[in-house]
Amino acid sequence: xxxxxxxxxxxxxxxxxxxxxxxxxxxxxxxxxxxxxxxxxxxxxxxxxxxxxxxxxxxxxxxxxxxxxxxxxxxxxxxxxxxxxxxxxxxxxxxxxxxxxxxxxxxxxxxxxxxxxxxxxxxxxxxxxxxxxxxxxxxxxxxxxxxxxxxxxxxxxxxxxxxxxxxxxxxxxxxxxxxxxxxxxxxxxxxxxxxxxxxxxxxxxxxxxxxxxxxxxxxxxxxxxxxxxxxxxxxxxxxxxxxxxxxxxxxxxxxxxxxxxxxxxxxxxxxxxxxxxxxxxxxxxxxxxxxxxxxxxxxxxxxxxxxxxxxxxxxxxxxxxxxxxxxxxxxxxxxxxxxxxxxxxxxxxxxxxxxxxxxxxxxxxxxxxxxxxxxxxxxxxxxxxxxxxxxxxxxxxxxxxxxxxxxxxxxxxxxxxxxxxxxxxxxxxxxxxxxxxxxxxxxxxxxxxxxxxxxxxxxxxxxxxxxxxxxxxxxxxxxxxxxxxxxxxxxxxxxxxxxxxxxxxxxxxxxxxxxxxxxxxxxxxxxxxxxxxxxxxxxxxxxxxxxxxxxxxxxxxxxxxxxxxxxxxxxxxxxxxxxxxxxxxxxxxxxxxxxxxxxxxxxxxxxxxxxxxxxxxxxxxxxxxxxxxxxxxxxxxxxxxxxxxxxxxxxxxxxxxxxxxxxxxxxxxxxxxxxxxxxxxxxxxxxxxxxxxxxxxxxxxxx
Numbered sequence: 106x107x108x109x110x111x112x113x114x115x116x117x118x119x120x121x122x123x124x125x126x127x128x129x130x131x132x133x134x135x136x137x138x139x140x141x142x143x144x145x146x147x148x149x150x151x152x153x154x155x156x157x158x159x160x161x162x163x164x165x166x167x168x169x170x171x172x173x174x175x176x177x178x179x180x181x182x183x184x185x186x187x188x189x190x191x192x193x194x195x196x197x198x199x200x201x202x203x204x205x206x207x208x209x210x211x212x213x214x215x216x217x218x219x220x221x222x223x224x225x226x227x228x229x230x231x232x233x234x235x236x237x238x239x240x241x242x243x244x245x246x247x248x249x250x251x252x253x254x255x256x257x258x259x260x261x262x263x264x265x266x267x268x269x270x271x272x273x274x275x276x277x278x279x280x281x282x283x284x285x286x287x288x289x290x291x292x293x294x295x296x297x298x299x300x301x302x303x304x305x306x307x308x309x310x311x312x313x314x315x316x317x318x319x320x321x322x323x324x325x326x327x328x329x330x331x332x333x334x335x336x337x338x339x340x341x342x343x344x345x346x347x348x349x350x351x352x353x354x355x356x357x358x359x360x361x362x363x364x365x366x367x368x369x370x371x372x373x374x375x376x377x378x379x380x381x382x383x384x385x386x387x388x389x390x391x392x393x394x395x396x397x398x399x400x401x402x403x404x405x406x407x408x409x410x411x412x413x414x415x416x417x418x419x420x421x422x423x424x425x426x427x428x429x430x431x432x433x434x435x436x437x438x439x440x441x442x443x444x445x446x447x448x449x450x451x452x453x454x455x456x457x458x459x460x461x462x463x464x465x466x467x468x469x470x471x472x473x474x475x476x477x478x479x480x481x482x483x484x485x486x487x488x489x490x491x492x493x494x495x496x497x498x499x500x501x502x503x504x505x506x507x508x509x510x511x512x513x514x515x516x517x518x519x520x521x522x523x524x525x526x527x528x529x530x531x532x533x534x535x536x537x538x539x540x541x542x543x544x545x546x547x548x549x550x551x552x553x554x555x556x557x558x559x560x561x562x563x564x565x566x567x568x569x570x571x572x573x574x575x576x577x578x579x580x581x582x583x584x585x586x587x588x589x590x591x592x593x594x595x596x597x598x599x600x601x602x603x604x605x606x607x608x609x610x611x612x613x614x615x616x617x618x619x620x621x622x623x624x625x626x627x628x629x630x631x632x633x634x635x636x637x638x639x640x641x642x643x644x645x646x647x648x649x650x651x652x653x654x655x656x657x658x659x660x661x662x663x664x665x666x667x668x669x670x671x672x673x674x675x676x677x678x679x680x681x682x683x684x685x686x687x688x689x690x691x692x693x694x695x696x697x698x699x700x701x702x703x704x705x706x707x708x709x710x711x712x713x714x715x716x717x718x719x720x721x722x723x724x725x726x727x728x729x730x731x732x733x734x735x736x737x738x739x740x741x742x743x744x745x746x747x748x749x750x751x752x753x754x755x756x757x758x759x760x761x762x763x764x765x766x767x768x769x770x771x772x773x774x775x776x777x778x779x780x781x782x783x784x785x786x787x788x789x790x791x792x793x794x795x796x797x798x799x800x801x802x803x804x805x806x807x808x
Contacts, residue, residue: 305330
């Protein structure tokens, strides 16, 4: 069976650069998968996606002209439904056969087989293999309709008539190149009839290039059209050119910017330009963001990480005389940098306290007041945390007061991404201490999973206060995350708080801290008591984080089932549970503890009385006497170990309980008729459970 390369190219108006690579991949995968399902492409076929600012294309190797015929056997209807009492075809059978494409078939043409419940009609037939030229147009229509297009464009075409027809696609299609080997396939895409023509570079090539064979596509574009059609190759070329042009400098190359300039160019060439050194007085984050966001330039730093007054431009023109390009880009960036310089100088003239006062006019949430009111709450929470952690209360309060001041600055108004960064510069400019200035930037950390935590104690406290205020407040007015929706990033805030307490080993009571935060909200703000719900939410985030770190699920459940209040102790408890789990006694003790917990739960459900303390005079069985003595003997060492946070010692001390516990459950009946004895034995089990679960709920280790 003859195979050829299949090439499909849609030449369009300018495609959205940030969506280009995703669109290209989806288009290539969609065409390949559809042809594979039709039997026109197989395991030996390879797909390759191409994408430039004005084209989406895919080439697929080893595509056949017509798929092989397939013998099929399909279920029709139960015989009882298909035949009437006289053995003739019913209307239901005739209708079903017609719907399946066999209007002329009769019951005699069908097979009968029992499916285990009843006799059923089956029909056997040969299905003709799909013909590429006949099905490709439908394939392209279906694939195009399913592309992840961020914003669909509606435009009009003349579909072979004078009348206009509305179509929807990411951008209007201007040409369609569809080849199977040497042959142009009879396909019309979005009103455009396929041919063997493509367009080269808009300025460095002839407008229409002929492609003789599908295999010649990349050669024609690269050598005649001055177009690199492969997105990955183009991106790698930009990357290597940037490094080469940078010389001894380091290029700041965000992946998002690399992807975007790759999507904006067909034949990328890197040139070096410069700006006036006087602009270096502006914080380099501002200059870098200005160049990246507004101009798509690549900034450079020296060996110390300081910004230099040179930058790299990605041009779509190759020329031996690039002076006009270089000078033009230098001229264009100058007013952008001048604006940044102006914003910075104007902002420095404003006092921090003046900026803070303006926060009262900035709405935070209509149920939670202004940013100014929020600052007051965060300031009080920061004071509470600083006191609890024996930190500098004055620094924490000052940092919390001015941390949001830059929200009303001109620079952050222009570049919201710089909030916190500019706060640090303005705080430093106005003579704030290094810790307080650092906290203005650090209080946003961690901003995403894996981000660094605040480096300073003041920054850490301010970050905690800020995130806790958001969690309790937003949760309290009923705006909890639902499904994938989390508009206030409460999951990220909760995980940030958990990470800071855990990784920095902060000795904070979670319940007391949340209660202190809750107390900052007035009744008229409609905030409900949300401390316990927020705590549960945070423990859920902790559970996910610990799983990602590789802790055993049973060990995590054992520790978190106890509803821990000190998150700084969780890792030590997990280590203790891990060590306990490998002890020979662990399995029996875990099973006994589970049994013990179940008995106590059922007793509680039945309102059974439990003695206030164990009465040894009621211990008539030797096994219960032995268990009571063992519990009494081991309790002091376990309690001391827990107080000293020696959790592994506490758990390993339980090993001595195995024999008396096993004997108790073999020889002693707990739920006896005598109420006093029953209550006494329940109290003994309660003491045992409390002792065994002091560090973690070891019943979770039971298989």
